[in-house]
Amino acid sequence: MARMQKKQRQQHLIEKIQSSPFLTDEELARLLDVSIQTIRLDRLELGIPELRERTKQMAEEAQTKIKAIDKAEIVGELIDLDLGKSGISMMTVTPDMVFERTRVARAYYVFSQANSLALAIIDAPAAVTGVANIKYKTPIRVGEKLVAKAEVVKQRGNKYFIWVKTRNEKQEVFRAKFIMVSLD
Amino acid sequence: MARMQKKQRQQHLIEKIQSSPFLTDEELARLLDVSIQTIRLDRLELGIPELRERTKQMAEEAQTKIKAIDKAEIVGELIDLDLGKSGISMMTVTPDMVFERTRVARAYYVFSQANSLALAIIDAPAAVTGVANIKYKTPIRVGEKLVAKAEVVKQRGNKYFIWVKTRNEKQEVFRAKFIMVSLD
Structure with a gap:
């Protein structure tokens, strides 16, 4: 059950970041109703870089x-x-x-x-x-x-x-x- | 007669400069169909400063x-x-x-x-x-x-x-x- 919740949560996290790539970890935590620490660990597991790095990558590609x-x-x-x-x-x-x-x-x-x-x-x-x-x-x-x-x-x-x-x-x-x- | 023309011309000059204060002497000469020298002498007689000075005065007042x-x-x-x-x-x-x-x-x-x-x-x-x-x-x-x-x-x-x-x-x-x- 906890495992299922985690999968769902990570799926939600991926969707949130795809639709709003400039959300901070704090904002993501509030939206998904979990701790900031959970968001950080989920990002690490999923290989999603932190906001600053995400922005930089997108900017370089855009330019x-x-x-x-x-x-x-x-x-x-x-x-x-x-x-x-x-x-x-x-x-x-x-x-x-x-x-x-x-x-x-x-x-x-x-x-x-x-x-x-x-x-x-x-x-x-x-x-x-x-x-x-x-x-x-x-x-x-x-x-x-x-x-x-x-x-x-x-x-x-x-x-x-x-x-x-x-x-x-x-x-x-x-x-x-x-x-x-x-x-x- | 020449005197009359001069008075008229100077009146025109005053009107032109009042309605379009940023005309150069060259442009005024063309508009009034006289030489640039005539415009300069008329301005001197009438106490109208040259374009640069006119602009400066207006700018100072405006500001x-x-x-x-x-x-x-x-x-x-x-x-x-x-x-x-x-x-x-x-x-x-x-x-x-x-x-x-x-x-x-x-x-x-x-x-x-x-x-x-x-x-x-x-x-x-x-x-x-x-x-x-x-x-x-x-x-x-x-x-x-x-x-x-x-x-x-x-x-x-x-x-x-x-x-x-x-x-x-x-x-x-x-x-x-x-x-x-x-x-x-």
């Missing part, structure tokens, strides 16, 4: 696939990429990114994370931004870890319709719809 | 009026400001602003010039960006001098509806509609 933009030109860190389809990047808000007066992140940092991610997922040698409709849903502050997810929702000729949604630890803070145009 | 943003946080140079109503800024595209691959200016530089100008014209102690609908009309390249003009088109409570249009020397290259929200 080899980019075509339309130079990887150094991406704002934030690209950590997952399914070229032509979707991508994920992470950016931590540092003190130089906020306005002196309001301590709120300048709009263009969040925009540029989303915009450079939208470029990165395009399966073409080069592309430019055509249109962007963007919404800031809540002020973003120092220390927040912003995870942006981009998805190609439609492609017509050389036009790519790309949606980007950015979340902090708690909620969606920003979303953008881009029309990007690939160049020959 | 004393800003409320919602720190002047160091403006992207580009603010050169005119009618607080609560409109503003103008200039930015020259430098090589570090373009993508390696396409030599096209990164979307967020143009966005941030427009966005920080939109903040600068708000007559409130602090404000943040809510929504932006933006359109890039043509690729922007190194050396282009971008003049952004922002205008408050509507205000409802703490919401400011601001349009920004950015031109290079020849045409409109970008436009944005912002909804900015002032904070207490």
Whole structure:
């Protein structure tokens, strides 16, 4: 019975990490209602690296696939990429990114994370931004870890319709719809 | 008769400079169909400083009026400001602003010039960006001098509806509609 529970638990762990690869051991422990120690042992048995190493591996793999933009030109860190389809990047808000007066992140940092991610997922040698409709849903502050997810929702000729949604630890803070145009 | 022509010409010159303060002497000469030398002498007589000095004076005056943003946080140079109503800024595209691959200016530089100008014209102690609908009309390249003009088109409570249009020397290259929200 205990053996069965362990198998099930490990299956759950694998599924959780596949769908949300950036969960910490603490978060996984809470979700599966077990101790952090159990999560660590399960990961060891299953050969799943710790969060930092998982992120690094995904980032390295993602960065080899980019075509339309130079990887150094991406704002934030690209950590997952399914070229032509979707991508994920992470950016931590540092003190130089906020306005002196309001301590709120300048709009263009969040925009540029989303915009450079939208470029990165395009399966073409080069592309430019055509249109962007963007919404800031809540002020973003120092220390927040912003995870942006981009998805190609439609492609017509050389036009790519790309949606980007950015979340902090708690909620969606920003979303953008881009029309990007690939160049020959 | 010659005297009359001169008076008329100087009146035209004053009007031109008031409506388009950033015309060069060369451009003014072409518009009024006289020599550059004539423009220079007219400016001297009328006590109108040369373009560089005019820009500097306007910029200094504009920068004393800003409320919602720190002047160091403006992207580009603010050169005119009618607080609560409109503003103008200039930015020259430098090589570090373009993508390696396409030599096209990164979307967020143009966005941030427009966005920080939109903040600068708000007559409130602090404000943040809510929504932006933006359109890039043509690729922007190194050396282009971008003049952004922002205008408050509507205000409802703490919401400011601001349009920004950015031109290079020849045409409109970008436009944005912002909804900015002032904070207490």
